Every structure is written in structure tokens, then in C-alpha cells.
Amino acid sequence: MIHYNHCPICGAPSIHLVLEVKDNTVSGKTFAVWHCDSCTGRFTQDIPGKEEIGAYYQSSDYISHSDTREGLVNRLYHQVRAITLNTKRRMVQAATRRSTGTLLDLGCGTGAFLHVMEKAGWHVTGLEPDPGAREKAASLYGLRIQPIEALAHLEPASFNAITLWHVLEHVHDLGEYIEQCKRLLVPGGAILIAVPNYLSLDAQHYGSSWAAYDVPRHLYHFSPRSMERLLDKHHLESVSKLQMWFDSFYVSMLSERYATGHNRTAAAVWTGLRSNLRAIRNAENCSSVIYVARATARRVPLGQAT
Numbered sequence: 001m002i003h004y005n006h007c008p009i010c011g012a013p014s015i016h017l018v019l020e021v022k023d024n025t026v027s028g029k030t031f032a033v034w035h036c037d038s039c040t041g042r043f044t045q046d047i048p049g050k051e052e053i054g055a056y057y058q059s060s061d062y063i064s065h066s067d068t069r070e071g072l073v074n075r076l077y078h079q080v081r082a083i084t085l086n087t088k089r090r091m092v093q094a095a096t097r098r099s100t101g102t103l104l105d106l107g108c109g110t111g112a113f114l115h116v117m118e119k120a121g122w123h124v125t126g127l128e129p130d131p132g133a134r135e136k137a138a139s140l141y142g143l144r145i146q147p148i149e150a151l152a153h154l155e156p157a158s159f160n161a162i163t164l165w166h167v168l169e170h171v172h173d174l175g176e177y178i179e180q181c182k183r184l185l186v187p188g189g190a191i192l193i194a195v196p197n198y199l200s201l202d203a204q205h206y207g208s209s210w211a212a213y214d215v216p217r218h219l220y221h222f223s224p225r226s227m228e229r230l231l232d233k234h235h236l237e238s239v240s241k242l243q244m245w246f247d248s249f250y251v252s253m254l255s256e257r258y259a260t261g262h263n264r265t266a267a268a269v270w271t272g273l274r275s276n277l278r279a280i281r282n283a284e285n286c287s288s289v290i291y292v293a294r295a296t297a298r299r300v301p302l303g304q305a306t
Contacts, residue, residue, distance in 0.1 A: 002047050004034070008174060009220060010229050012038035017045070021213045024258045026059050031215035041226030042198060044215050050172050056217055057130065080246050085116045088192075091242060092117070092161045095190040095292045101160035104184060107167035108145060111137030118143075125159070127151055156183050162191045166288070169195050169218040178234045182295055191236065191293045194244060195222045200287040201275040202252050211254035212247075212287070224284040227291055236293040241283035248272035248279075248287035 006013050018035035021044075022028065032045040048056065093099055100121040105114050108126035110133050118124045118141075126145040128134050134145040162181050171177045181191055196212035197203065198221045203210045213221060222230075224241065231238050249272035256268040272287070279286035 001052075002049055002172075004043060004045060007036035007039060007041060008043050009041035009222075009226050010036060010039035010233065012036055014038050018042065019208045019213075021208045021215045022258075023056065023215050024211070024254075025214070025217075026056050029216075033213060033215065033221060036226070039226040039229040040223045041229070042221035042223075044213075044219055044221075047216050047219055053172075053216070081112065084244075084246055085113055088113060088163070088165070089116050089120055091192060091290065091292075092163065092190075095192060095240075096160045098160055102158060102186075104154070104159045104162045106151070106162065106164050106181075107148075107170065108137070109133050111141045111143040111145060113163070113165065114143055114145075115141040125154070151177075151180050154184055157186050159184050160186055160189045162189070164191070164193045166194055166196070168193055169220050169222065172219065174220065174230070175234065178230070178236070182234065182236065185295060188294070190239075192290055193227070193293065194288055194290045195220075195227065196247070196251070197222065197224065197284070197286060197289045199223050200248065200285060201278045202248050202255065202271050202287050205271050205275075206252070206255040206259055209255050209259035210251070211258060212251045222289075224289060227289075231291065231293050235296050237296045238291050238293050240292045242290040242292065243276075243279055243283045243286040244288035244290060245276055245286075248275040251287055 004015065007015050014037040015034050017032055019033040020030050021033050022030050033042050034045045035042050047053070092103065103117050103122045104125045104127070106127050108114050108128050111126055114124045114126045126137065126143060127148045127150055128137070128145045129148040137143040137145045162185060168177070185191060196218070198210070203212065212218070228238055249269060252268035252272040253263070253265065256262070256264040275287050283289055
């Protein structure tokens, strides 16, 4: 169990309890979510360590690992996935200003996004901690996915794009992970980080029942301000923020079930729609935000320049 005395996002000591959230996916246990007054980030307190967290992913409902089509929410997820995968491809191409290149997808699950990028002519590498998901990627798409431990052994400056689609919130060694990504990026390359946004309208509507808290698997719960602080801390600049339009509907459907015990599709769609309308002009209001980041030059203190 890991207990934080300082914010794991920015390091500030001004932290306090803000919510109690139930794990509705695996254990049924309740976990505390704490808030940082400095960066406005949130984090799950008293989390399982890296050796224990795996047990909390053992569920057929965990779609990125199982690729399940069981249940209404998961069937709808698969129906829109082809749209979202091609949208992500265009985002990567726009961010890198390249039609093809080298791509690293961290936490690639069963490999659907890698498959789309490979078909588009990209040279792809995928890392995934779950052995079952790696096996599915091989059987579904013929992809050879490596364990996440391979991250430290990849060649420096070898990727035009690095993508983390709802991955960063799962990572125990947050700062080290970001530094590894920077090491692997070619000059001018881009990192695309998608994370849930607890300041979105759907998050505010569902409160502790908001499915994207997903404790204890989600270790951190980012606001735009906290993500900016984290990136700046590691000499990365957020050059743009993009919306993930379908996440509000998917998350709202799960949240309705958690809050009421029923699949109230109409209510969920209405909440998701209102959330998206609020985010049309400002991506910082979206249920999930994609941060496109590039490495910045390190600032050299006066007197140390050569």
C-alpha cells in the first residue's frame, strides 16, 4: 500500500481528502481520492503497490485487455471504435506533420490502434503489461507486443510519435515514465496523452459515481492545470488540447449504472451530450482531454552557459 504525504503530480504538501469512491469493476472496496490545492490534481490514496495492482485488472469488463463485447456499453464501444481509431490516426499525423513515421503506443491493450497505424504505413511498436492482451494482439492482428519492462531498453530518439491513450493515470512511477518517453522522442516529435478530466460536466454530474475515477486502477485524476504543471516540470510543452467526444457517452453509461443500479441509456446520452456541448469551444471542458506535447529546451541558469 502506498500512502502519499505530498501530491504525486506536483510535489506540494497541500493535500486533503475530497471523495470516497467505490471500485465497481473488481473488488467492491472503497478508496479515498485526495485533492491538491496547488496544482488542482487529484490522486487515489493508499493505493496497491505495483506487485498487488494486477489483481484489480482481472475482470472480463476491462475492455482494453479483454476486447469483450458483452453488455450494452461494450457493444456500443465497439461500434464507435472504428471511428475513434481513425480520428486518433489523423491526430498523430497532424501532431507530427507526417503521413508515416515511427510510433510507440504505450499500454496498447489488444493492439487495435497499432493495427490501424500499421495499415497506414507507420512502423509501430507496442508495449503492454497484460500477457492476455499481448496474446490477443498477436492472434487478432499478428502484432508482436512487448512487455512494459521493455520501455527502458528501447533505442533513444527513435520515435516520431508516442501515444498514451488513457495510460498515464495507471502508472506508478509517474515522473520516471515521462522522462523515458522524452528520451525516446526524436527532435520535433510529439507525445499524445489522453486522460480523463474530473472537471468535465459529466464528472461533476456523477460525483463519486463517475466511472472515470476507476479506483484503484486510476492512480491520478487530472485537471488541465495539473497536467500542464506535470508537463512543464519535465520540460514538455503542451502545444494543443483536443477533445475525445465519445468518452463522455461511454463514461456516462457506466456512471448511470454505478449511480442507480440500472442501464439508463437515455439519461446517460443526455449527460454525455451536455458535457460535449460545454466542450465545443474549449477542450479543457471535455470528459477526456488529449494533450499534444513536445520537448522544450532546458533553461540554463545565468552564468552556466558555455
